[in-house]
Amino acid sequence: MPNHCLEPNQNEDLASERRLCPFNTLEMTARIYGGENFVKSRQKIQKYVQSVPELRECSSDFSFLSRLETLERTARNAVVLMKHAPKICDPNEPFEFEYLRKQICGDDGYPYGLHNSMVVPMLKVNCSEEQMNLWLPKALNGEFIGTYAQTEMAHGTNLKKLETTATYDPETKEFVMNSPTISSAKWIPGNLGKSSNFILVMAQLWTQGKCYGPHAFMVQIRDPVTHMPMPGVEVGDIGPKIGINSNDNGYLRLHNIRIPRLNMLMGNSQVTPEGKFIPPAHAKLAYTSMMFVRSVMIHLMGQGLGAAACIATRYACVRRQGEVLEGQGEVKILDYQTHQYRILPQISRAYAFIFAGHYSKDLYFRVMEDVKRKDTSLMADLHALNSGLKSVVSWQASQGVEQCRLGCGGHGYTCASALPQIYGLVVGGCTYEGENLVMLLQLARYLMKLAPQIVAGRPNGKISEIAQYLFEKKPTKSRLQKNQSREAQWEAIQEGFEHVARRLTLEAYQRLSDLKKNGVPHEVAWTKVGLDLSRASKAHTRTFLTRIFINSVKNEKTWSLKEVLSDVLHLYLHYELQDCRADVLEDGYLSNQQAEISREELAKALEAVRKNAVNLVDAFDFQDRELNSQLGRKDGNVYENLWKWAQNSEVNKYQVLPFHHETTGKIMKDAQRQHSKL
């Protein structure tokens, strides 16, 4: 079967891994990106990029640039992107623009990042019709660049305490926007620092002497001609970060900025010309754009981990180290069990996240369809699911990227591998769009609402398929056996994960109830069982990730894909079982013998996945221009390209650094002179 990455002039150590590929890698690519259409779109855009010199020459390797140069490079790349996107991208397939954007601007931010991912969706959901007609075409058209400014320097999670104010003045029919303190400065929003000129600001709405909580306001912060900050606006970049450095995350203070009444987004809440506040019909609708971002994140995190696994896997077949049998030459480092254990589970997790991402996005669209019919019954489920997934997936993905990076040794430490940059990007997902611990506790609120119903033995009303298992009665001992079929093992393991989630949910609920019975107020009790709650949330999320992966493999129709995915799933499940070994051991659910069976299965699964490791990461279909990694090159010609790459460093423009003779050179000469005097 063909591996589409097998080409002439490759490093033989990679080619040999690809030659016997037992499945069609591009067919797998279709599974990863959600269908054959996506593969066609990708290939169309790849060809186009290769054929147009000014696109082909855009580079998103910023390793040797200062931050200012990085922002310039990205802005220039963005110009080329915006010029060509209409020529090649189908406007009805937003995926195509995003894919072209990735090829040209990379993943670490570009001027339109937040404009496209937050501003446009928010306008669509939160505007009155009048506002929509006024702003949406301009936004889509690129007449302004916007961002969404919510987080403040001293206020993140707790929106209620945002300090920025928008006070309605009925005399002039304007809102007066203010950042009363340093701690109220907007801080961190992407593209806020230098790129954006009209932005959505979350501020406490004050009218008729009363505060109605945070609402979104459209505020002009820069002059449309000069791009200078408007009077009363302090705005700038917050400085370098662990990643995402081609994004000008910014700060903002507003001092008595007056905006027209109609610059408050009035699709939900409203303020009348007289200053009367009219509450929204459906409060939850305002949050749907955030839900969408979280749905998309799951897939992005899976891709980030996939990229890291791709780099580390290819390199681990090129790198040889240690002679196991004397005279037989050094072996590929991927042939060591310890190295397999480091890298291969990351491949399996990347696949698991990708499948979960598809589910989560589909569910989002299902829920949005419901919402159009005024049915919001599944919104809580979607929110709970995404909270858990966002937290678990971003954490495991970033941990996995780091394992891949460490697995590349010293080369993983340098930006030539691209792994530091990927880590910076992926680990950001633990913090943005809701800090992970907070997200777990949000899911826990959902679980704690279900808990009394579980105790009672039946749900109050409709329960989503995701939570169904919590109400099922299952054996209290694991059914894992040595000579079971794989499918039977998978079911036994899944049952075990569900057992753990059910148990931890009920235990957390019990502890919470006990505290409350002893007179501890609910919210205080909640902080005292935070650890139990987050354990339950993680366990619940695991049941979902594994269930989706199992179903995906079971439903796979192409035999050759099904077979290799079975290996990956088998590894995944036993790896996860090892990961929560203590949880299944502590109540005697799993026996020591069963733990031993799982240990052996894991070792076998590592060997099985090892065989197709390169083919599995090739199926992600990453272009070299996306990865920007000398270690992860498709052709495996690592060492000569590492050498070439380093030559491009600004530091290497000078054989002798310009300041040498004034600094350490002088110290050496002075010391020599003194010595010769002695």
Added chain:
Amino acid sequence: MPNHCLEPNQNEDLASERRLCPFNTLEMTARIYGGENFVKSRQKIQKYVQSVPELRECSSDFSFLSRLETLERTARNAVVLMKHAPKICDPNEPFEFEYLRKQICGDDGYPYGLHNSMVVPMLKVNCSEEQMNLWLPKALNGEFIGTYAQTEMAHGTNLKKLETTATYDPETKEFVMNSPTISSAKWIPGNLGKSSNFILVMAQLWTQGKCYGPHAFMVQIRDPVTHMPMPGVEVGDIGPKIGINSNDNGYLRLHNIRIPRLNMLMGNSQVTPEGKFIPPAHAKLAYTSMMFVRSVMIHLMGQGLGAAACIATRYACVRRQGEVLEGQGEVKILDYQTHQYRILPQISRAYAFIFAGHYSKDLYFRVMEDVKRKDTSLMADLHALNSGLKSVVSWQASQGVEQCRLGCGGHGYTCASALPQIYGLVVGGCTYEGENLVMLLQLARYLMKLAPQIVAGRPNGKISEIAQYLFEKKPTKSRLQKNQSREAQWEAIQEGFEHVARRLTLEAYQRLSDLKKNGVPHEVAWTKVGLDLSRASKAHTRTFLTRIFINSVKNEKTWSLKEVLSDVLHLYLHYELQDCRADVLEDGYLSNQQAEISREELAKALEAVRKNAVNLVDAFDFQDRELNSQLGRKDGNVYENLWKWAQNSEVNKYQVLPFHHETTGKIMKDAQRQHSKL
């Protein structure tokens, strides 16, 4: 009792944590750094730095500099350092120089880093007397800058396969040095790129047609006057990295470079003028400098984790988020159990690593004393201990730094927190001086040598105190109980850790033996049980870390320190027990009830350590100039300083970026023009 960080004009949220400090923080500082003398040295140097403007003004915050500017800043800082060091640092107390260096040049590398840590020690151990007299004074005097070039682009761990050659030419009495391939290029050595001019190169020694393996050679790579690379030398910087970016880690290729015979370090092996190879009397001696670096690393990793914990703990008392009881205001985030669980165990691990570091350094000096008396019996123990410690401590420290960083939310993501930089520095420890997995397997070789002796019930000869427990018979059920004294709990937990290490060692040995009995060659079998071996090594290392910490607390004479350290130790032990819960549960050593006891003790320990968290991190006595963190400032005035810091960004020199009107500005104007035409 005084907390020496309590000063006027502090953020009250920090001051209130300090005011009731139940111990003398500087007395704790003495425990952390190894005695009161160290505290005095630190204070002397702190005062000196504050009193000399050119020292005080040196900054090691490189956040806003390009890499070239960073190297320049560090070189200029180094000049100031070298000028003042002789005036204030006692040359007999190398610690004083290192402390001043840290204040002035920071921790991310400076031109003399490898010169001082590797070249000088190697010269001391590996030179003949003649060579010592020739080179050592010059090295100490700063007449050249050197580094140690061992690692090659395609060869790290497996020294035997280094490709660089040094071929003896008896006609000219010279060695001819060559890098025959790209993959043989020296790659990564610190300070190699631009700073160093005379360096120690590891190369395969060839003489009389035979290869005698890697040896060290002194090679001049740059002209002492012009500093230009010598003919036949290709040398440069390998580019930016995830951390340590003020170090010019470099690459090097040598093409037919001829060096005098006496440039081979001849303290151990020798080559006679005729070309005869004379092997060393004690082969192991050549490795002592590497052992020293690993000993020192433990303390450094502990300090790195301490710095991160200091930043995150202080910030977690300044940051308030979420109202637990309505109307009572937002609470300090350190008051949430989930946040405590994130940060406080890192404080306890930092203390544990520091105590282990003292032990490891003392052991190193004890072993060196033995070596002087030709007794090398403890060298294997030292090597095994340091291999395990280096691996476990660097990994747990970097994981801990990352928890601290994530615990600071969005602010932890930016370089203003300094946590990205600290992470880059600490996680480097997982890779340099022996990759962590390899290190664990080296310790495993030691354990596998002991295993048959454990089975036989008695050691072959003298066994160091570190491995004694492996030969002890102990109960097969944990003695942990609810109403025990703390000391009894500690002993019970320690016994449990020893039980696990003994069991995992014997299980790995059993698996290895079984494979070999079935005809699998030893080295192949070894790769197949890699996971079991590394588990055993980690478990063994844990017994050591916990034992040292327990002994340190037991031996503490000052009651007020002993009390707070007991809280820290209690947290540490239960945290570690949770960490290896599966290992103690799976053979029924710990019961479910006992696991529950530990869970409750952990929750209580978190509350106990919470009370003194700020005082415990203050005891590390970090200066603001060392931390370079706006979040971790001693005075807690976080927000105003975050604001000030960002103003300094090169990007914020421009209200409108110079390329704006050519790039995104143009896109906006074009779109507006087109729109107005419609």
